[in-house]
Amino acid sequence: MNDKPTLAILGGTGKEGPGLALRWANAGYKVLIGSREAAKAEATAAELNTQLGIDTVEGLENAEAASRADISVLTVVQSAHAAALESVKDALQGKILVDATARVEFTDPRPPEPPSAARLAQNILGSGVRVVAAFQNVPANTLKKNLDQPVKTDVLVCADDVDAAEQVVALAEAGGMTAYFAGGLDNAVVVEGITALLIAMNKHYRGHGTVQITGVQKP
Ligand SMILES: NC(=O)c1ccc[n+]([C@@H]2O[C@H](COP(=O)([O-])OP(=O)(O)OC[C@H]3O[C@@H](n4cnc5c(N)ncnc54)[C@H](OP(=O)(O)O)[C@@H]3O)[C@@H](O)[C@H]2O)c1
Numbered sequence: 001m002n003d004k005p006t007l008a009i010l011g012g013t014g015k016e017g018p019g020l021a022l023r024w025a026n027a028g029y030k031v032l033i034g035s036r037e038a039a040k041a042e043a044t045a046a047e048l049n050t051q052l053g054i055d056t057v058e059g060l061e062n063a064e065a066a067s068r069a070d071i072s073v074l075t076v077v078q079s080a081h082a083a084a085l086e087s088v089k090d091a092l093q094g095k096i097l098v099d100a101t102a103r104v105e106f107t108d109p110r111p112p113e114p115p116s117a118a119r120l121a122q123n124i125l126g127s128g129v130r131v132v133a134a135f136q137n138v139p140a141n142t143l144k145k146n147l148d149q150p151v152k153t154d155v156l157v158c159a160d161d162v163d164a165a166e167q168v169v170a171l172a173e174a175g176g177m178t179a180y181f182a183g184g185l186d187n188a189v190v191v192e193g194i195t196a197l198l199i200a201m202n203k204h205y206r207g208h209g210t211v212q213i214t215g216v217q218k219p
Pocket residue numbers: 011012013014015016017034035036037040041074075076077078079080083084100101102103104135136137138139140141
C-alpha cells in the first residue's frame with residue numbers, strides 16, 4: 001500500500017513535466033502524466049517507465065489525471081496557462097494545484113508583470129483549490145540527469161495556505177531538491193522573475209547557474 005499522495009503532471013509530455021515525473025516516480029510516488037491527448041500521455045508514461053524499469057507511471061487526458069490525483073502539478077506551455085486551468089477546474093476542487101509556470105521568454109528574458117501566474121491560477125480555480133507556486137526556477141535538464149543524486153538547485157515555494165506549501169516543500173525534497181517556504185502567492189511573481197535573471201546570466205557566462213539559498217536553518 002502506497003501512503004504517498006498520487007501525483008498528476010498536467011501537460012506532462014513536454015520538458016519540465018517529465019523531469020519532475022522522473023524524480024517522483026523514482027522516489028516511489030504514483031505518477032499520472034496528463035495531456036490534451038491520452039495517447040500522447042501514454043507514450044510519455046511508457047518512456048518514463050522504460051527509463052526507470054518500472055510500470056507504475058500512467059498516461060491520461062489532463063482532467064482524468066487531475067481527478068485521480070491528490071496533488072496536481074501544472075507544466076503546460078505558458079501561453080496555454082489559462083485554457084489548461086479551465087479544462088481541469090472541476091477536477092481540482094478540494095485539492096492542491098502546484099503551478100510551475102514562469103512567464104519568461106528565453107529570447108528576451110524580463111520579469112513578468114504582477115500578479116503572479118499562480119495568483120492568476122487561484123483566480124481561475126476559485127477558493128476551493130489550494131494553489132501553490134513552485135519549481136519555476138528548476139531547469140528540466142537538471143531534473144533528468146543523475147536521478148540518484150540531489151538536484152543542484154533550490155525550490156522557492158509560495159502559497160497563501162502554509163500547510164499546502166509545506167506539503168509541496170516535502171514533495172520537492174522527496175524529489176531530491178532543497179525547498180523553502182517563501183511567502184504568499186503574490187511573491188511568486190518574484191520567483192518567476194528570477195528565471196529571467198538566470199537565463200540572462202547563463203547566456204552571458206555560457207553556464208548552467210541555478211538558485212541556492214544560504215543562511216536559512218530549516219527545522
Ligand atoms: N523547461 C524548463 O526547463 C522549465 C523550467 C521551469 C519551469 N518551466 C515552466 O514549465 C512549464 C512547461 O514548460 P516546458 O518547457 O515543459 O513546455 P513545453 O515542453 O513547451 O510544453 C509543455 C506541454 O504544454 C502542453 N500544451 C501545449 N499547448 C497547449 C495548449 N494550447 N493547451 C494545453 N496544453 C498545451 C503540451 O502538452 P500536450 O500537447 O500533451 O497537451 C506540452 O507538452 C512552463 O510554464 C515553463 O515556464 C519550464
